[in-house]
Each structure stands twice: as C-alpha cells, then as structure tokens.
Amino acid sequence: MGTPGGKNVREGFLIMNATKKDAVLQLMDVKKIFAQGTVDEVTALNGVSLTVYDQDFISIIGSNGAGKSTLLNIVAGVFPPERGGRVIINGDDVTNLEEFKHATYAGRVWQQPGVGTAGNLTLEENLSLALLRGKRRGIRAAINKQRRQLFYEALTPLGLCLEDRLTALAGTLSGGQRQALSLVMATISKPAILLLDEHTATLDPKTGQTVLSLTEMIVERERMTTIMVTHNMEMALKYGNRLVMMHQGKIVVDMDEEEKRSLAVNDLVTAFEQASGEQFKDDSILLSHR
Amino acid sequence: MDVLLSVLSISCYEGLIFGLLTIGVYLTFRVLSFPDLSVDATFPLGGAIAAVLIVRGVNPLVATIAAFFAGSCAGTVTGLLNTKLRITALLSGILMMVGVYSVNLRIMSGANVPLLREVNSFDLVGRLLGLKGMALSITFAAIVALVFFILLHRFLRTEIGLALRASGDNEQMIRGLGSDTDKNVLLGCAISNGLVALAGALVAQNQGFCDVGMGIGMIVMALAAVIIGEALFHPRRISSVLLACFAGTFAYRLFITIALRLGMPAGDLKMITSLLVIVALGVPYMKKRLRHEWVPPAARM
Ligand SMILES: Nc1ncnc2c1ncn2[C@@H]1O[C@H](COP(=O)(O)OP(=O)(O)O)[C@@H](O)[C@H]1O
Ligand SMILES: [Mg+2]
Numbered sequence: 001m002g003t004p005g006g007k008n009v010r011e012g013f014l015i016m017n018a019t020k021k022d023a024v025l026q027l028m029d030v031k032k033i034f035a036q037g038t039v040d041e042v043t044a045l046n047g048v049s050l051t052v053y054d055q056d057f058i059s060i061i062g063s064n065g066a067g068k069s070t071l072l073n074i075v076a077g078v079f080p081p082e083r084g085g086r087v088i089i090n091g092d093d094v095t096n097l098e099e100f101k102h103a104t105y106a107g108r109v110w111q112q113p114g115v116g117t118a119g120n121l122t123l124e125e126n127l128s129l130a131l132l133r134g135k136r137r138g139i140r141a142a143i144n145k146q147r148r149q150l151f152y153e154a155l156t157p158l159g160l161c162l163e164d165r166l167t168a169l170a171g172t173l174s175g176g177q178r179q180a181l182s183l184v185m186a187t188i189s190k191p192a193i194l195l196l197d198e199h200t201a202t203l204d205p206k207t208g209q210t211v212l213s214l215t216e217m218i219v220e221r222e223r224m225t226t227i228m229v230t231h232n233m234e235m236a237l238k239y240g241n242r243l244v245m246m247h248q249g250k251i252v253v254d255m256d257e258e259e260k261r262s263l264a265v266n267d268l269v270t271a272f273e274q275a276s277g278e279q280f281k282d283d284s285i286l287l288s289h290r
Numbered sequence: 291m292d293v294l295l296s297v298l299s300i301s302c303y304e305g306l307i308f309g310l311l312t313i314g315v316y317l318t319f320r321v322l323s324f325p326d327l328s329v330d331a332t333f334p335l336g337g338a339i340a341a342v343l344i345v346r347g348v349n350p351l352v353a354t355i356a357a358f359f360a361g362s363c364a365g366t367v368t369g370l371l372n373t374k375l376r377i378t379a380l381l382s383g384i385l386m387m388v389g390v391y392s393v394n395l396r397i398m399s400g401a402n403v404p405l406l407r408e409v410n411s412f413d414l415v416g417r418l419l420g421l422k423g424m425a426l427s428i429t430f431a432a433i434v435a436l437v438f439f440i441l442l443h444r445f446l447r448t449e450i451g452l453a454l455r456a457s458g459d460n461e462q463m464i465r466g467l468g469s470d471t472d473k474n475v476l477l478g479c480a481i482s483n484g485l486v487a488l489a490g491a492l493v494a495q496n497q498g499f500c501d502v503g504m505g506i507g508m509i510v511m512a513l514a515a516v517i518i519g520e521a522l523f524h525p526r527r528i529s530s531v532l533l534a535c536f537a538g539t540f541a542y543r544l545f546i547t548i549a550l551r552l553g554m555p556a557g558d559l560k561m562i563t564s565l566l567v568i569v570a571l572g573v574p575y576m577k578k579r580l581r582h583e584w585v586p587p588a589a590r591m
Contacts, residue, residue, distance in 0.1 A: 076466065103468025118460040121452075128449075129456055134468035137449035169526075185467075 023088075024225045025052040025075065025193055030085035032070050032249075044070040045081070046249035052193065057219060057226045059236035061268075062246035068229040071246070072195045075227070077102035090192050104134035107186030109179060109199040116182030119171030123162060123181060126170050127151045130185035154184050158214055176207035180214055187222050194219065196228040200235075212239070233265045247276040297547050299424050304547075305540025306431035307492050308515070310438060312535040314485035315512035321446075322458040322478040324372070327383035329486050329512065331390035332364045333505035336487025337494030338394045341403040344495070350411040354491045361487020362480040364390055369479035373472040394502050402501040410495035427496060434492065438485065439532050446528050454478050507560045514563050515539040517570040542566075 032045040044067045052058060060068050074081050077099045081087065087095045089105040110116050117126050128142045131150070148166060155163040158180050162173075170181060179199055186194055196215065200208035216239065219226050230236050236243055243260045245253035245268075252275035255263070263271075311333065318326040336357035343353035364386060371382035395401065415433075416426040445451045456464040457474040465471050486508075494500035519538025525531040546559060554562070578585050 098470075100465045100468050100470045103466060106466075108466055115460070115462060118456045118463055120459045121456060125452055125456075129452060129464060129467050129469075132449055132453075132467070137453050137469060139445070139448045139450060141447055142449045142452040143447070 021053040021055070023051050024054050024056070024090060025050070025227075026086070026088040027051075027071075027075070028086040028088070030071075030074055030087065031082040032067070032074060032079070033082055043249050045074070048246075048249070048251055050244070050251060050254075052225060052227065055223050055225055056242055057224075057240035058228065058242040058244055059240040060227060060229045060244045060246060061231070061233060061236040066246040067249040068246055069197055070249075072108070072197050072227065072229060075193065076106040076108055076195060101134075103191070105192045106195055107133070107189075107191035107193070108195045109182045109186050109197070111198045111201050113173075113175040113178035113182070113202065116185065117170040117173075117178050120169060122167050122169055123155075123173075124148060124151050124166040126181065126185060127154065127166075127188065130188050133189040133191065135189075154188055155181075157217070158184070174207075176203050176211055179203065179211045183211070183214060183218055187218050187224060190222060190224075192225065194224045194226040196226065198229050198231055201231055215239075233268050237263055237265065237268065245272055245275065247272070252276050293551070296424075297544070297551065299428060301540055301544040301547050303424065303427045303431050304543040305536055306428070306435040307489055307496070308511070308543065309435055309536035309539040310485045310492075311489040311508060312512045312515040312519070312539045313438070313442065313532060314482040314489070315509065316516050316531070316535050317478055317482040317485075319513070319516065320458070321455055322475060322482075324369075324379045324458065324475060324479065325383065326365070326368055326479060326482065327380065327509050328364065328368050328386035328390065328483065329383075329509040330505040330507070331387045331394065332361045332483040332486045333490040333493075333508045334394050334500065334502055335364055335390055335397075336361050336490030337500035337504060338397040338403070338490075338502075339487070340491035341405055341494050341500035342397055344405060344408050344410060345403060350409060350414055350495065354411050354488065354495070357491035358484045358488040361490075362484035364487070365479035365481070365483025366476050368483070369472075369476040373475055391502065398500065398502065401503070402499055404499045405495060406498040411492070412496055431492070434488075435536060439536075442481075442532060443528055450477070507563060510560070510563050510567055511542065512539075514566050514570070515542045517567065518542055521570070 027048055027050045030045055030048045031043070034040070034042045034044055044065075046067075048067075048071060060071070062068050073079060074085075074087060075089075077087075077094060077097050080096050085095065086093065092105075094102060094105055108116070118129070121129075124143050124147075128147060128151075131147065151166060152163045155166075160177055160180055162177060162181065165173075170178060173181065182199070199215070200211050203211060212235070215228070218224070226240070228240060230239075237260060241257040243253070243255045243263075244251055253271050255271075311329070315326075315329060318324045339360040340350070340353045340357040343356055344350050348356075368382050368386045371377045371385060372379050377385070412426055412430055415430045416422050419426070419429060421429055446455060453464060453469040454474045454477060456467075457469070457471045457478070461471050464474075490500075490505065493504070515538040516535065517538070518541050519525070519534035519536075522537060522541065523530060523534040525534040542563075546562075549562070550556060550559070575585060
C-alpha cells in the first residue's frame with residue numbers, strides 16, 4: 001500500500017476496469033489431445049486463448065474437425081483441457097471442475113434436438129429440471145402451480161404454442177420445437193454463458209431461421225453472453241458482435257463488430273486463407289451459405 | 291367356483307407381493323436404463339436377513355425393514371461397480387448376483403432357514419387386524435403395496451425423483467443441468483434392490499422358510515411382468531406405471547397359476563417365462579423386418 005509502485009499498479013488496474021467490459025470467460029492456452037500416445041492421437045485444440053466479455057455474442061466458424069465442438073465441451077466441463085490450460089468463468093477457475101458442477105456457468109443447446117431435452121419427460125418436467133440448474137434438488141414437488149405459470153410465460157414468447165402443451169412428452173415435438181425448448185431450458189435460470197453448437201444445422205432452412213430469430217430474441221432479452229458455433233458463413237456474419245474463425249485447433253481470425261460489418265462471405269474466405277496460410281478447401285462451408 | 295376364487299386370490303396376493311419386485315426391476319431397467327441383474331440374489335438376500343433376524347428373536351417387522359436396507363446396500367454396491375469402476379451395468383449386476391449368492395449362504399449358515407415355528411410379520415399384523423389365512427396375506431400385501439405406491443408416486447415427482455428419471459432418459463442433458471448422475475444411479479439402484487429384498491423377506495415369511503435358490507429366475511419373471519403391464523396399459527403417468535407393474539405381475543401370476551392347475555409341470559415354469567419374454571421382445575423386431583423397416587444392428591454392451 002505504502003510504496004508508490006504499488007499505488008500505480010492499483011490505479012492502472014482501476015482504469016483498465018473502467019474502460020473494459022468484464023470478462024465472463026477466459027480461456028488460456030487451452031489444448032486438447034484425444035487418444036494421446038496412440039496411433040489415433042488427434043490434437044483437437046492446439047493452444048486456444050480467448051476472452052469473452054459480458055454480453056458478447058461470438059459466432060465461431062471453421063471447417064469440419066477444426067475443434068469448435070471440443071472448445072464448447074471444454075467450456076461446459078465435459079472434459080478438462082490438457083495440463084497448463086486454464087478456463088476461468090466469472091472469475092472462478094473451473095478448469096478441472098466436474099461437468100455437473102459447471103451447470104451454473106454454461107447453458108447449452110446441441111446440434112441434435114434429442115440431446116438438449118429428455119424425450120420421455122413432459123415439457124414442464126424438462127423445464128423444471130432446467131429451472132433448478134446447478135441448484136440443490138430436494139424432496140419438494142418438482143412442479144407446482146407457480147412453476148407451471150413461470151413455464152407458461154417462458155414458452156409463450158416463442159410463438160410456437162408450446163405453452164399449451166406443457167404436459168406433452170418432449171419426444172413428441174418436432175425438431176425445431178425441441179430446439180426452441182432447449183433454448184428456453186438453457187437460458188431459463190441464466191447461466192453465465194450460453195453455448196450453441198450448430199443448433200440449427202439439422203433443421204430445414206425455414207425452421208432453422210425461426211430458431212435463429214428466437215435465439216436472437218432470447219439472447220437480447222436476457223442479455224446473455226453467447227458463443228454460437230455455426231457452419232454457415234452468412235449466419236456468422238449476420239449474427240453476433242464478434243466473429244471467430246478456427247482452423248486445426250487454433251483461432252485464426254478474431255474480428256470485432258466494426259471489422260465484421262463491412263465483410264462479405266468472399267472476404268471471409270480471403271481472411272481465412274491469409275490467416276491459415278492455406279487454400280480454402282471446405283466446400284460445405286462455401287455451399288451452405290446459399 | 292371355489293377353484294376360481296382360490297386361483298384369483300392366490301394371484302392377487304402374489305401380484306401385490308411380487309409387484310414390489312417388479313417395480314424394483316422397472317426402476318432400474320426402465321427408469322434408470324440400468325439393466326441390473328443382481329435381483330436374483332438380492333431377493334433371497336432379503337429373505338435371508340429377515341429369516342435369520344426373526345430366528346434370533348428380532349421383531350419380524352423390524353427384520354423386514356432391515357431386509358429392505360440390506361437390499362439397498364447391495365444395490366448401492368452394484369451402482370458403485372458401474373459408476374466408480376466403470377464396469378458395464380449388465381456385468382456389475384451379474385458379478386453381484388454371483389457374489390451375493392455366497393453372502394446369502396453365509397448369512398443363513400446353510401442353504402435354507404425354516405421359519406414355520408416363528409412368529410412372522412403376517413402373524414403380527416393378523417393379530418392386530420383379526421385376520422388369518424388368505425384374507426390376511428392379501429390384506430397385509432395390499433397395505434405394504436399401498437405404502438410403497440404412495441411413497442414412490444410422491445418421490446418420483448419430487449425434484450430429486452425427476453432428476454433420477456432424467457438420468458435414465460438423457461444423461462448428458464441432466465449432467466449439464468447440474469445433477470450428479472452417478473449419485474442418481476446409486477440412489478435408484480438402492481431403492482430398486484431395497485424393494486426386491488423387501489419382497490424376498492415377505493415371501494420367505496409367508497411361505498415359512500427362506501431358501502438360497504428362491505431368487506432364481508426372479509429377474510425374468512419381473513421383466514415378463516413389466517412387459518405384460520406395459521402391453522396391457524401403455525402407462526404414461528407415474529401412477530399408471532406403478533399400477534401397471536402390479537397388474538402385470540398379477541396377470542403373469544394368474545397365467546402361471548392356471549397353467550400349473552392345468553397340469554403344467556412346475557419345472558417348466560422358468561422356461562415358459564423365458565419364452566414369454568423372448569416372444570415379447572422379439573416380436574416387435576420381427577414385425578419391423580416384415581415391414582422392411584431398417585433396424586440398427588443388435589446392441590451388445
Ligand atoms: N471424444 C473424442 N474422441 C476422439 N476424438 C475426438 C473426440 N471429439 C472430437 N475428436 C476429434 O477432434 C477433432 C475436432 O473435433 P470437433 O471439435 O468435434 O470439430 P468441429 O466441431 O469443429 O467439427 C476432430 O478431429 C475429431 O475427430
Ligand atoms: Mg462440431
């Protein structure tokens with residue numbers, strides 16, 4: 001405290017805090033190697049560092065196998081990164097936290113509609129499970145009048161009439177409806193960060209569009225900090241305030257809103273080729289933008 | 291007429307008592323998606339614990355409750371083999387089934403314990419209610435069944451109970467929502483085997499002895515009952531699922547009792563039960579084949 005040096009550091013810190021938004025997620029040198037030491041060894045993540053600020057909406061794009069899903073799995077705690085890497089969410093070091101203890105940090109929507117919802121449980125049961133995200137579960141009734149009202153109000157804005165089907169089994173919903181339900185489940189008890197892994201990829205274009213609009217609505221309303229993985233360049237350009245491109249387990253492009261606003265899909269391809277030093281080969285990305 | 295009444299009342303009693311076992315099996319197989327085969331040993335485990343305690347002079351009702359907890363402990367171990375040592379559910383159950391067989395022999399210091407001269411839970415309740423014979427058996431079985439029906443019906447709709455059901459339905463999702471699925475599996479296995487052991491304890495007391503072999507084929511019988519119950523009622527709500535377990539068991543025992551009366555050798559019973567389950571599981575697949583539907587290759591793990 002007394003030394004002038006110490007005071008300066010402190011002032012500097014304060015100024016930093018005043019100008020920058022709070023970091024919600026910090027990834028520091030995250031590596032992930034699958035089947036290490038075998039012939040099947042794959043380096044899925046090769047030193048990723050990323051800071052996600054409060055209310056950021058990051059679109060991540062990259063070719064197949066670039067490590068996008070692995071990155072989200074690490075943030076959600078499905079498996080820990082290799083030693084040396086660190087994952088910090090809201091100031092807590094969650095690097096080696098078990099998956100079920102990650103619940104308050106990360107809410108998730110997966111690519112397959114079946115993964116985010118329990119098909120043999122009703123909509124209200126699914127929502128009740130999500131409402132208690134990361135909380136102690138007790139021997140109270142999982143569903144009561146008050147909660148049912150809450151679920152009704154959470155589903156109504158979707159405009160899919162799901163609020164009238166609270167007692168239907170989630171397995172009887174269509175893919176798009178299930179993804180919409182997943183979205184509500186991922187956000188209803190406000191985790192620190194929302195992770196979307198190509199959550200519209202298996203839907204037909206029109207339904208995909210609906211789910212995307214709902215995503216945007218919910219993210220804005222709840223002021224969610226969001227990471228959205230997508231296979232679609234146009235989508236990545238249209239949504240979010242940041243665009244991250246991954247290639248072979250690394251982040252090769254990280255653009256802010258300004259940079260990305262003036263961009264077209266072709267520029268993105270050029271950016272990719274410059275950053276990775278490779279020809280752009282993944283046809284699926286080029287084709288899927290139409 | 292008398293014969294019909296006696297057949298019906300026997301099946302009714304058995305439907306209620308073995309219904310507890312069926313619910314136990316339903317909990318692991320259907321709710322947790324954890325095919326626990328240790329039932330064949332935890333059923334006589336319950337009988338053995340109750341029998342030995344009763345012979346030692348413990349209150350038979352206390353002995354019966356102790357049997358429930360002994361079963362829960364065995365179920366917990368089965369769950370631990372799976373969750374902590376990553377042994378597949380099927381193998382965990384089989385390992386326990388074989389291991390607990392020896393434990394049962396140790397508990398009973400032999401292959402069976404006679405109970406005919408002891409006062410058992412049925413006698414106690416009979417004195418209290420002024421009933422005896424089949425009326426007593428059915429009444430006591432109905433009371434126990436009702437108690438567990440109410441308890442389970444409530445429990446499965448609590449926050450913990452719902453998380454437990456979700457663990458069997460979509461493990462990845464519920465873990466992501468912050469529920470420790472390993473704990474859920476342990477809890478589910480404990481409750482399941484507790485019920486199985488309880489059924490064993492009651493059956494032993496009612497028949498007047500406990501035998502180390504009385505659990506053989508129980509798992510297949512319970513599966514048959516589950517399948518029959520599902521086929522008859524297509525249950526969806528928890529209450530109807532639980533009722534279907536009792537009703538399925540009743541229907542199965544009725545079928546068996548009639549077959550035995552009609553002269554089917556008792557030794558063929560297990561084979562008939564197996565065939566029933568094989569047909570029930572195999573027919574849907576054969577139907578799909580006939581409709582040229584694609585079916586994924588058989589699961590082996
Ligand atoms: N559980 C796993 N076991 C082994 N290899 C995996 C596993 N998950 C992903 N991989 C490998 O890691 C690489 C990155 O995968 P992934 O993160 O799913 O890519 P993306 O989502 O960008 O398409 C791929 O080569 C993939 O085969
Ligand atoms: Mg992926």
